[in-house]
Amino acid sequence: MRALIFEAFGGPLSVRDLPAPDPATDGVVVEVAASGICRSDWHGWQGHDPDVVLPHVPGHELAGTVAAVGHGVRRWRVGDRVTVPFVNACGRCAQCAAGEHQVCPNQTQPGFTHWGSLAQFVALDAADVNLVALPDELSMSTAATLGCRYATAFRAVVQVAGVRPGEWVAVHGCGGVGLSAVQIAVAAGARVVAVDVAAGALELARRFGAAATVHGDDDVPAAVADLTGGGAHVSLDTLGAALTCTNSVRSLRPRGRHVQVGLLPPAQGRPEVPMERVIALELALLGSHGMAAHAYPELLGLVADGRLRPQELVTREIGLDDAGAALAGMGAEPGITVVTAFG
Known part of the structure; x- marks a missing residue:
C-alpha cells in the first residue's frame, strides 16, 4: 500500500510503498477513501504522544469500505461503508460495559498505537464495538470529519x-x-x-x-x-x-x-x-475525549436532516502526495483538510 510515513519525530514525511495490514481476529482492514489531517496527527509527528513508535504512519480521522474481516467479527462484511471513532475501545472492561468507550483503559488508536489512515489501508480493532455504518448519501470526505474533530x-x-x-x-x-x-x-x-x-x-x-x-x-x-x-x-x-x-x-x-x-x-x-x-x-x-461509536446515531441523524453541516468545514481536498506538507503546515489553512486520493 501507499502510505505517508516518518522515521524521526519532526523529521521528513514521505510517501512510500509499505506492507498492507492484516485484520486481527476481532478486527477489520478498511480501504481508506478519505482521511482528515488533524492537529493530533501533528502532535504525534512531533513526538508528543508516548504511544507512537517509529517508523510510523499517522492518520486517525477516516472513512472507507471494509476490505478484510477477522474471523471473529460478526456485524461487518467486505464492502460496508464505515467510519470509526479515533478511540477504539476493547468492549470488555468496566468502562466499556458502562458505555464509556471513549475512556477505555485498553483502547487502541489508529495513527498512534499502530499505523494509521494516511494510507490506502488501515487496521481497526474490536470492529463489532467500534465501527459506525455510514448512510449512502453521506460523502466519504464529510464522513472522515466524524472520526475525530x-x-x-x-x-x-x-x-x-x-x-x-x-x-x-x-x-x-x-x-x-x-x-x-x-x-x-x-x-x-x-x-x-x-x-x-x-x-x-x-x-x-x-x-x-x-x-x-x-x-x-x-x-x-x-x-x-x-x-x-x-x-x-x-x-x-x-x-x-x-x-x-x-x-x-x-x-x-x-x-x-x-x-x-x-x-x-x-x-x-x-x-x-x-x-x-x-x-x-x-x-x-x-x-472531553472523543465519542463512543454507540453515540453516533444522534449525530448522524442531525447531519441527515441538515441541522448540522460538517461538509461546510471541509475546505480542502488533497492527494496523499500532498499530505506531508499539509501535516507539517498544520494550522496554516482554515477549516479541515481531507486526503481523498491515495493512488
Whole structure:
C-alpha cells in the first residue's frame, strides 16, 4: 500500500510503498477513501504522544469500505461503508460495559498505537464495538470529519457541556474542532464568541454563526466578559495550549463550565489554572475525549436532516502526495483538510 510515513519525530514525511495490514481476529482492514489531517496527527509527528513508535504512519480521522474481516467479527462484511471513532475501545472492561468507550483503559488508536489512515489501508480493532455504518448519501470526505474533530466537538458541546439555548459559549481556537464546536453550539441555540489569531479562521466562525469574534492576542477574558455581559456560561479550549486553557477558565461567569478538548502535551508547558477563581465562582472543569461509536446515531441523524453541516468545514481536498506538507503546515489553512486520493 501507499502510505505517508516518518522515521524521526519532526523529521521528513514521505510517501512510500509499505506492507498492507492484516485484520486481527476481532478486527477489520478498511480501504481508506478519505482521511482528515488533524492537529493530533501533528502532535504525534512531533513526538508528543508516548504511544507512537517509529517508523510510523499517522492518520486517525477516516472513512472507507471494509476490505478484510477477522474471523471473529460478526456485524461487518467486505464492502460496508464505515467510519470509526479515533478511540477504539476493547468492549470488555468496566468502562466499556458502562458505555464509556471513549475512556477505555485498553483502547487502541489508529495513527498512534499502530499505523494509521494516511494510507490506502488501515487496521481497526474490536470492529463489532467500534465501527459506525455510514448512510449512502453521506460523502466519504464529510464522513472522515466524524472520526475525530466533528464528533469530538459534538460530544463536548452537547453531552459534556450540556449547552442550552440562549447560553453564551466561548470557543478558544477555531481550527477543525473549534469551528465544529461553533457550528454545533449555534445549532443548539447558543450565542457563540469565537477566539483565534487568524483572520481566516474568525471569518469562517462568523460564517458558521458566531455572534462575535475576538483576536487571540487581545485580553481575551476581558473581551469575552464585555461581549457576554459577565462571562461565558460555557468555554471550550479546542486548541490545546497553556494560554488558551487559562483564558478559557478566566472567560467564565460564576458557575460556568470549562471544557478541555484540545490536547495539552506536558512537553509544551502546563497551563496555570486559576484555582482560586474556580473555587470562588464555583466553576466546573471538564474533560472531553472523543465519542463512543454507540453515540453516533444522534449525530448522524442531525447531519441527515441538515441541522448540522460538517461538509461546510471541509475546505480542502488533497492527494496523499500532498499530505506531508499539509501535516507539517498544520494550522496554516482554515477549516479541515481531507486526503481523498491515495493512488
